[in-house]
Each structure stands twice: as structure tokens, then as C-alpha cells.
Amino acid sequence: MNYPEPIFVSETTSTNNYLANLCDRQNQPDMTTVYTTYQSAGRGQRGNTWESEAGANLLFSFVVFPEFLEARRQFLLSQxxxxxxxxxxxxxxxxxxxxxxxxxxxxxxxxxxxxxxNDLTGTCISRSISGTGINLNQEQFPAHIPNPVSLFQITGKRYEQRPILEQVLERAACYYELLKAGDAETIAGRYKEVLYRRDGFYPYEDEAGIFQARIIDIEPIGKLILEDETGLRREYMFKEVSYVL
Structure with missing residues (x-):
């Protein structure tokens, strides 16, 4: 699948916001992408902000219009x-x-x-904007950010943003084509193969406290299925459980 030429902006508040405004003003094709090396008000999961050293990393958003996809299956877009x-x-x-x-x-x-x-129309997803921050070349992170790492810290090498962006877009476009073709099984299967902590027992924390469990499945709606050391099955949606690192 081909994708449009990515749009570079030297600075923006948020690539998600920039791309959403662009789509609101004029119809855009699937995989329209905006990228930058600095955003002043980046957002993360759970209402967090995404902090990034200016010029050091790759920050980008792309949009698709999966009107064929029911909202209950939106986790596939995350995958x-x-x-x-x-x-x-x-x-x-x-x-x-x-x-x-x-x-x-x-x-x-x-x-x-x-x-x-995601934006919904009826029971289906009319627009999905995926915004990502990759820690590429940052040498140090603020002390209050939990467990970050950059590719530079791992390898000792510096990286150009554009080639990595193009590689990610190419792979995302391929997986989106699989999704459009109805092959959710391949997507879900590959996702499970590369899960963090997919084998063995590890500590997790829910509203009742910390417990040891292992991952036994990820349901199509995105629900995490754990089994604790007593054999009890525990099911969690997003934000209902956290990893203890």
C-alpha cells in the first residue's frame, strides 16, 4: 500500500491535533502523516503529557478512515x-x-x-488518528519520567528521523491492508507473539493490590486475561490494571 508524502512541521503543539485540524479542513487519504521533532503539548495515554527533548526524537501521527470497522473492534487499530x-x-x-x-x-x-x-459514526469508526513518540536520540530524561530509554542510549548510535518514519509507515500500511482484507486473526496472532512478559509470572497491581500472574490471552476487544498463582482467571480492560516494574 502506498502512502502520501509525510508532512513535516518544525514545531507544533501536538501532531494529533495538527492532523485532526488538517482533516477537518479538507478530506485526506488514508495514511496521511504529520511529523515533527518537537511538540509543545504532546499527549499520552491516561491523560499524561508526552515530554520530549526538542529535535532529539521522532513524533508523528497518521490517519486512516476505517469505516468498515465496528467500534467494538477498535483494538485492532492499536495492534x-x-x-x-x-x-x-x-x-x-x-x-x-x-x-x-x-x-x-x-x-x-x-x-x-x-x-x-477514534471518531465514531454510528457503530463504526469514521476516523482514527494514531500519534506516536519514539525516543531516538535523547541522551538524558527528566527524573520524573518513569523508565524511559532511547535508541541512542541502547546502541550508542544516532538516527535520522525520516528513514525510521518511512519504515514504520510502510509496515503500518501493510497491516492496515490486512485489516481491510478481514484478516484480524493474523494481526492478533502476531501481536501475542511479541508481547512484553508473555511468558511466566510477574507482578501486577489492580485496585485490590499487587499480585503475581501470567498472561494467558488478549481478547479481540483488547481485554487482558491473566491467571494468578492460585489459578484464578482475572480480566482487565485498559487502565484497570498496571504492570509492576
Whole structure:
């Protein structure tokens, strides 16, 4: 699948906001992309902000219009983006996994984060904007940011933003074509293969406290299925459980 020439902006408040405004003003094709090396008001999951050193990293958003996709299956869009990122970044360093639902981890540290914003028309998704920040060349991070890591810190090498962006878009476009063709099974299967902590028991925390459990499945709606050490099955949607790192 071809994708339009990515649009570079030297600075913006948020690439998600920039792209949403662009789409509101004029119809755009699938995979229209905006990227920058600095955003002043980037947003992350759970209402967090995304902090990034100016010029050091790759910040981008792309849009698709999956009107064929029911809202209850929107987790597939998260999987499409996460798989593209995991595959591309794995070519630069080993030990890259997807931490449910869509963070990209190197070992136990966060290399990349994504915020997906969907618009609905009826029961289907009319527009989906996926915004991602990849820590590329940042040498140090503020102390209050938990467990970040950059590709530079891992490999000791510096990276140009544009080639990595193009690689991610190419993989995302391929997975989106799979989604359009109705092959959700391949997407879900590959996602499970590269999950962070997919084997063994690890600590998690929910509203009742910390417990040890292992991942046994990810349901199509995105629900995380855990089994604790007593054999009890535990089910969680986003924000209902956290990893203890």
C-alpha cells in the first residue's frame, strides 16, 4: 500500500491535533502523516503529557478512515500501529516487545508510546488518528519520567528521523491492508507473539493490590486475561490494571 508524502512541521503543539485540524479542513487519504521533532503539548495515554527533548526524537501521527470497522473492534487499530513499531525497532536492537496495550518496550524500559484517537459514526469508526513518540536520540530524561530509554542510549548510535518514519509507515500500511482484507486473526496472532512478559509470572497491581500472574490471552476487544498463582482467571480492560516494574 502506498502512502502520501509525510508532512513535516518544525514545531507544533501536538501532531494529533495538527492532523485532526488538517482533516477537518479538507478530506485526506488514508495514511496521511504529520511529523515533527518537537511538540509543545504532546499527549499520552491516561491523560499524561508526552515530554520530549526538542529535535532529539521522532513524533508523528497518521490517519486512516476505517469505516468498515465496528467500534467494538477498535483494538485492532492499536495492534496495527504497535506491530509496525515493534517490527521496525527490532531491526535496530533486540529485546523489543509490545507492552499491553500499545507501548513499545526495550527490556523493562519504555522506548515508544502511542495515543490513538477514534471518531465514531454510528457503530463504526469514521476516523482514527494514531500519534506516536519514539525516543531516538535523547541522551538524558527528566527524573520524573518513569523508565524511559532511547535508541541512542541502547546502541550508542544516532538516527535520522525520516528513514525510521518511512519504515514504520510502510509496515503500518501493510497491516492496515490486512485489516481491510478481514484478516484480524493474523494481526492478533502476531501481536501475542511479541508481547512484553508473555511468558511466566510477574507482578501486577489492580485496585485490590499487587499480585503475581501470567498472561494467558488478549481478547479481540483488547481485554487482558491473566491467571494468578492460585489459578484464578482475572480480566482487565485498559487502565484497570498496571504492570509492576
Amino acid at each position: 496495527v500501529t504497535a506491530l509496525a513499531l515493534q517490527e521496525v525497532l527490532s531491526a535496530y536492537t533486540p529485546d523489543v516487545t509490545i507492552k499491553w496495550p500499545n507501548d513499545i518496550y526495550w527490556k523493562d524500559r519504555k522506548l515508544c508510546g502511542t495515543l490513538i484517537e
